[in-house]
Amino acid sequence: MLTADATAAEPLSDRSLETASTGTLSSSTLDRAIEAACEALVARQDPAGFWCAELQGDSILESEYLLLMWILGREAEPDLPLIANYLRKIQNPDGGWSLYPGGPADISGTVKGYFALKLMGDSPDAPHMRRARELILSLGGAEKCNTFTRFYFACLGQISFDACPSIPPEIVFLPKWFYFNLYHVSAWTRTMILPLGLVTTFRRARKLKPEQGISELYLDRQAANRLSLKPLSGLPKTWQEIFLRIDQLLKVYDKTPNDTLRQKAIKKAEEWILDHLSGSEGLGAIFPPMVYLLIVFQLLGYPENHPRVVKAHKELRDFFIQDGDEIRIQPCLSPMWDTGIALNALAEAGLSPGDDVARRSTQWLLAKECRVASDWQKNCRPVEASGWFFEFENAHYPDTDDTAMVCTSLSRVGGPDAQSAVKRGVNWLLAMQNDDGGWAAFDRTTDRPLLEKIPFADHNAMQDPSCPDITGRVIEGLGRCGMRVGHPAIDRAVQYIRKQADADGAWWGRWGVNYVYGTWQVLTGLKAVGQDMSESWTRKAADWLLSVQKPDGSFGETCASYDDARLKGQGDSTASQTAWGAMGLMAVHGASHPAIEKAIRWLIETQTHEGSWEETNYTGTGFPRVFYLKYHYYRLYFPLTALARYRRLRS
Incomplete structure (x- = not known):
């Protein structure tokens, strides 16, 4: 902390x-x-050579952590009142909680905020709770919450697990050629699927007292206990309805599974999860799967003093920032990203490779190169393992954005010792280019739009397709390393970028807000590879x-x-x-x-x-x-x- x-x-x-x-x-x-x-x-540089700033998200980090502690039966933890203090502080005057400062109330975040504070002892009749409740009901009630939120409510006995998407752990056996398998979804979804699958398999809920629940937040209790807000009838007319029908069939199977296959699937899912904890500070090194990892450990019978459980709790607490009598929670830590960008900024300002600041950063970055292949190799041609991740430790998930940023910085101020690592990083980036010419974040992927229709895809990121901003960042890095227009990979990237431009000439920003970010990334990348910037489309x-x-x-x-x-x-x-x-x-x-x-x-x-x-x-x-x-x-x-x-x- x-x-x-x-x-x-x-x-x-x-x-x-x-x-x-x-x-x-x-x-x-x-x-x-x-x-x-x-x-x-x-x-602000750490003596070890890295930079790591606070990374701030929204209220769901605090509310979900509080709900997690209640699911696990650890509501007496001394940090929880401080987290609740911060959650109250960031509540909007209208009673809601937003995705960003000044934004409108988010129904899922507001329901979770209300529930968390109620469990922490806030009276439903208190003015701030009454405002939240009235706002929730005006927005359609708690039944309008997204699917990830429903898992928390099911684990606390507020709704049936039938209201959550069924995720059978048997998906761990699906072959690579199958349209839906673990390696056709985004890395962040991949780390969530199996933990959620085990949660829906065990269907275990903590029983709360009636007065601790949130029945007062629902307008339609029947709708609250089914996945589809409206009852399904007749033949499905859309892909979404087809997947909802499939979900109904999966729920039938969940109640009468093949016991032998189910037990093998549970064991295989556990093995996959444990394997992906190696070389990482938490599953995926990001908050959502790290939360459900602790629930899974409890479901699988791990005792509270088991080293894996103790470590998982510590890794979540490492996201805490205490400020007086408040604790806010980060979604992850960002040292690789901060260090790559900071070093590049100083290089632009004239930092030389021999400077102590550059030397310490270079040594730290070189020590963090991923030299062992992991999930990314499933969809990639053979290439020597390389790449850099976002966090302090996340060896299973190097990403193209961080790798490009690190290669850019090391090519400028890393000196001779860094050049072999830069070369490996460049080769890895080239192998990760998608067929459409662009780059995604974590995997070499193909856009599969049907995946976004699956019931638990309402986070709008079931997959990880190419995006213009990362493609711009990658070609900037490749340009810094000597590649220019005329190289097949660069030409394909330029063609992809050109196709992705909006009618007004701008590019959407997947990883930064928004068109200003995307347009800057693309134009900077194009300039770095020698694209003629006087052409009409770049001028536009x-x-x-x-x-x-x-x-x-x-x-x-x-x-x-x-x-x-x-x-x-x-x-x-x-x-x-x-x-x-x-x-x-x-x-x-x-x-x-x-x-x-x-x-x-x-x-x-x-x-x-x-x-x-x-x-x-x-x-x-x-x-x-x-x-x-x-x-x-x-x-x-x-x-x-x-x-x-x-x-x-x-x-």
């Missing part, structure tokens, strides 16, 4: 007046801003960025743009998104366009004395429309990169 950084941002520096009063941005002003940002970033993308730039030079885009296309490129100004917009424009216009200087001026004028920037908005994306993130160093290393790149291009 970490302790929160209590350092407050200082007032804006006097250079804001200087830049506002001069016609041309002076080199000395730019240099001072870059130096201050570099000092702030270097000061730059024109889109210009069209959404604010009069003061800044950029901002709300998470709501994923739900409402009319909000594309619109939102409160942020330092990270202004940096992205500026760098996207630099990829097309160099440093010459006046809009770029306006963005750079805005960054300098809003920089704090401490060298960083203020940023409250969430600009990271976990699952579009479902889960968003605030990376606490985005407001530092991306503006630094933009300022340093502008200085380099201008000179």
